[in-house]
Amino acid sequence: MVTKTREESKEYVLQMAKEHDVKFIRLWFTDILGMLKSFAITVEELEDALEGGMGFDGSSIEGFVRIEESDMIAMPDPTTFTLLPWRPKEHHAVAKMFCDILRPGGEPFEGDPRYVLNRNLKRAADLGYTLYVGPELEYFYFKDSEGTEFLDRGGYFDMTPLDLAMDLRRETVLTLEEMGIGVEYSHHEVAQSQHEVDMRYTDALTMADSVMTYRVVVKQIALKYGVYATFMPKPVIGINGSGMHVHQSLFKGERNVFFAENDSYHLSKLAKCYIAGLMKHAPEITAITSQWVNSYKRLVPGYEAPTYISWGTRNRSALVRVPEYKPGKEKATRVEFRSPDPACNPYLAFSVMLAAGLEGIERQYELPEPVEEDVFHMPEAERTNRGIGTLPGNLIEAIELMEGSELVRKCLGDHIFFSFIRNKKAEWDNYRTQVTGGCISYAGGGEEEQRDWHPSREPY
Amino acid sequence: MPEAERKNRGIGTLPGNLIEAIELMEGSELVRKCLGDHIFFSFIRNKKAEWDNYRTQVTAYELKRYLPTL
Numbered sequence: 001m002v003t004k005t006r007e008e009s010k011e012y013v014l015q016m017a018k019e020h021d022v023k024f025i026r027l028w029f030t031d032i033l034g035m036l037k038s039f040a041i042t043v044e045e046l047e048d049a050l051e052g053g054m055g056f057d058g059s060s061i062e063g064f065v066r067i068e069e070s071d072m073i074a075m076p077d078p079t080t081f082t083l084l085p086w087r088p089k090e091h092h093a094v095a096k097m098f099c100d101i102l103r104p105g106g107e108p109f110e111g112d113p114r115y116v117l118n119r120n121l122k123r124a125a126d127l128g129y130t131l132y133v134g135p136e137l138e139y140f141y142f143k144d145s146e147g148t149e150f151l152d153r154g155g156y157f158d159m160t161p162l163d164l165a166m167d168l169r170r171e172t173v174l175t176l177e178e179m180g181i182g183v184e185y186s187h188h189e190v191a192q193s194q195h196e197v198d199m200r201y202t203d204a205l206t207m208a209d210s211v212m213t214y215r216v217v218v219k220q221i222a223l224k225y226g227v228y229a230t231f232m233p234k235p236v237i238g239i240n241g242s243g244m245h246v247h248q249s250l251f252k253g254e255r256n257v258f259f260a261e262n263d264s265y266h267l268s269k270l271a272k273c274y275i276a277g278l279m280k281h282a283p284e285i286t287a288i289t290s291q292w293v294n295s296y297k298r299l300v301p302g303y304e305a306p307t308y309i310s311w312g313t314r315n316r317s318a319l320v321r322v323p324e325y326k327p328g329k330e331k332a333t334r335v336e337f338r339s340p341d342p343a344c345n346p347y348l349a350f351s352v353m354l355a356a357g358l359e360g361i362e363r364q365y366e367l368p369e370p371v372e373e374d375v376f377h378m379p380e381a382e383r384t385n386r387g388i389g390t391l392p393g394n395l396i397e398a399i400e401l402m403e404g405s406e407l408v409r410k411c412l413g414d415h416i417f418f419s420f421i422r423n424k425k426a427e428w429d430n431y432r433t434q435v436t437g438g439c440i441s442y443a444g445g446g447e448e449e450q451r452d453w454h455p456s457r458e459p460y
Numbered sequence: 461m462p463e464a465e466r467k468n469r470g471i472g473t474l475p476g477n478l479i480e481a482i483e484l485m486e487g488s489e490l491v492r493k494c495l496g497d498h499i500f501f502s503f504i505r506n507k508k509a510e511w512d513n514y515r516t517q518v519t520a521y522e523l524k525r526y527l528p529t530l
Contacts, residue, residue, distance in 0.1 A: 035529075145528040232530040237518045294526050300516045343530040393515065434521045 009078035010050045013097070017043055020083060023092035027054060027074045028212065029099045030113050031061050032416050033291065033423070034345025036212050038096075039074075049076055053102060058109075072109060074099035080209055085178045086220050098209050110415040113347035117208055120351040120411060124358060129250040129257070131354050134184075134201030134334070135211060137342040138242035139218055140235055141165060141193050145228045148236050150193035164225065165195065172197055172221045179217070181210050191239040201247060201334075204350045211244075211346035233290065233341035234297035241298030243305055244342040246353060247323075249334040250274065259325075259333040265313065265370075266325040266333055272367040275320050275335050277360020278353060279309050279368070282319060282339065284405035285352040286391050287398035287424065288412075289340035293431045296394045298341060301376040306338045309389040310371040317375045319391070339391060348412065348420075355411035396428045479511045 017025070024040045027049070031037055039056060041049055048054075052073075059070035076097040087094035101112035108115045124131055143149040151165055169186045176183055182200035189196050197218070199210055215231060222229035234241035249258045250270070258271035267275075290299060298305050304316050311320035321336045340349050359365075368387060375388060392398035399421055402408050409417045461471075475481035482504055485491050492500045 142527075148523065148527070230527055230530055232526045234518055235523065235527060237516070292526060292530070294518065294522045294530075297516050297518050297522070300512065343526075431521065435519055 006078065009081075013050060013078045013081045014047060016081065017046055017095065020089070020093050020095075021091055022083070022095045024094045025049070025076075026084070026094065026096040027076055027099050028096050029074055029101055030212060030345065030347060032111065032113060032345065032348070032420055034113070034212075034343070034348070036216060037061060040094075050078060053099070055104075058101070071104050073102040073104060073106070075102050082179045085175050086224065098212075110413045111419065113345055113351075113416070114205075114208070116412055116416060117205060117347040117351050119413070120354050121204055124250070124354060127358070127361075128252050130252075131204040131350070132201050132249050132251060132334075133204050133207045133350060134199065134247040135207065135340075135342075135346070136196055136198050136243070136245045136247075137211065137214060137218075137231065138189050138194055138196045138240075138244070139229050139231050139342060140191070140242060141168065141195065141222060142228045142230065142235075145230070151227060164227070165193070168221055168225055168227070168229075169195055169197060171224075172218055175217050175221060176214065179213060181213060189240070191236070194240065194242065204354070208346040208350055211342075215342070231342040233292060233295045233343055237297070240303045241305060242342055243298065243338065244340045244344065244349075245321075245336050245338045246340055246349070247334045247336045248353065248357070250357075256331050256333050258335070259330040265322055267322060270361055271333070271335065273360040273363075273365050274357035275311055275322075275360070276365035276367040277357045277363075278320055278335070278337055279311060280365055281352075281356035281359060281405070281407055282309050283389065283392055283398075284401045284408055285356055286339060287395070287402040287420075288352045288408070289337075289344055289349045290398065291344055291395075291424065292341075293395045293427060295341050295343070296392070296398070299339065299391055299393075307391055308375040308383065309391065310375055311335075311368070312370045312372045315370075315372050315374070318371065348416070351411055352408060355407055359407055394428075395424060395431075399424045399428065478507060478514075482507045482511065 016022070022043055024042060025046055026038045026040050028036060028038050039054075041054055045054070053075035055071060055073055057070045058072035076099050078097065080098040081095060083089065084094045084096055098114070100114055100118075101109040103109050110116075121131060140148075141151045143151065165188065173183045173186050176197070176199070182202075184198045184200050186195070186197040188194070197214070199207070199214065201207070202210065218229045231242060233243075249256055251257065258268055258274070260266060260268040260271070290296065299307050301307050301317075306317065306319040308317070308319065310318045311322065312318040313322050313324055315321065319337070319339055321338060323332075323334065323336060325333060337353055340353075371386065371388065375383065378388075392401055403421055412420070475484055486504055495503065
């Protein structure tokens with residue numbers, strides 16, 4: 001049956017390409033850091049590419065392969081075929097497909113993040129579960145990529161205060177929908193110039209692809225209007241950073257197995273074990289869900305980003321939040337994991353969250369009591385008493401926790417596990433030597449910085 | 461002097477940054493008795509806040525490195 005679907009999809013792709021006068025097809029895939037890679041083929045190659053994939057040199061792609069084994073095959077997934085709406089549409093249109101990366105012999109390449117997610121989803125499928133996710137990616141618009149000048153406050157853009165960002169969001173939503181990505185709502189976020197467009201939840205593989213597409217679309221539309229969009233986790237000190245809260249639930253067929261009628265939180269035993277798994281393994285998966293030096297500037301108290309490991313229903317300082325149940329909405333019962341940021345690799349991030357949750361289910365972890373108070377303002381002693389742990393405080397701590405984790409190693413496979421750690425240690429070293437090399441230069445500077453912290457305002 | 465020799469001769473090191481120093485102080489009965497609980501705990505709280513503030517600054521290096529790529 002699966003083969004038939006693939007055959008049908010191929011036919012559909014060829015037919016669509018013809019109908020829309022497609023000339024170029026971009027083949028998209030992702031490196032281990034979640035950077036989108038792409039090369040284009042012409043429509044004349046399309047049928048062959050669908051049949052046997054396209055060869056490429058993988059040696060210069062981060063985390064892929066050594067030079068002597070550089071030949072790789074990008075095998076397009078025909079179900080991901082869409083036009084690129086921002087390219088010419090009338091004549092010589094451009095389309096894209098996501099690819100699986102294969103070795104020359106045709107076996108899956110273990111350095112391909114999409115393969116890692118597929119492998120983890122298979123593990124869930126073997127237990128009868130389908131993972132559904134709904135991520136909320138926040139981002140900033142700035143005047144350009146050189147600095148952090150807001151669009152909707154002061155300076156150059158005074159002439160068009162709010163309208164521009166609204167037009168940007170509107171066009172972003174329309175473009176996503178043209179590409180087959182459902183959007184639930186979009187809004188201005190808490191911080192100046194910060195925005196969010198929420199996609200309607202789907203199965204995890206579709207959503208990981210959609211996250212990649214979303215990042216391209218947001219940036220592309222910004223570019224079209226002459227501004228810059230960024231998913232950098234914490235570009236500006238003193239205001240909220242950009243997060244990617246990930247709503248997740250497990251289904252068996254049509255049934256949401258996180259839902260339970262008679263529980264006070266409407267959570268099944270299974271859901272509680274899943275949350276407990278996320279909480280217990282949160283420290284060791286954080287390197288994947290918050291993968292940059294800068295990610296840890298976001299995970300600080302006071303800016304709606306979690307730093308402590310707790311769960312609750314209304315608590316915005318919690319790591320895991322359970323949105324309140326609305327009668328008749330069994331399918332919407334879900335847990336929201338709040339630490340990831342939108343600059344993560346979505347394939348790997350969904351993989352480690354699922355692995356943590358499944359571990360909780362398989363080992364029947366006990367869910368701790370919820371915490372509904374603001375954890376940010378809880379005295380340290382009380383946090384300790386109530387067993388509320390903390391997330392790693394910087395990238396190197398996170399990497400060291402990951403390094404010791406059997407769960408993450410099994411989830412990612414040795415290839416990505418070790419490449420990732422090597423890459424991130426280098427990133428940390430680079431940062432450390434830059435910043436402690438004697439010339440610390442803060443981005444904010446001047447007034448902002450002084451307002452931000454002064455020793456005399458601390459408790460004495 | 462090589463690290464091994466320092467170790468052999470029992471030459472210890474001072475804490476390498478503020479947070480290490482504070483954590484060492486936090487475990488010290490001597491300092492606590494010397495300063496009294498009021499100053500001891502206020503001082504630790506204040507210095508942890510200072511460290512957190514330092515730790516969470518977004519540096520020009522980060523903006524240069526991440527802003528154009530993420």
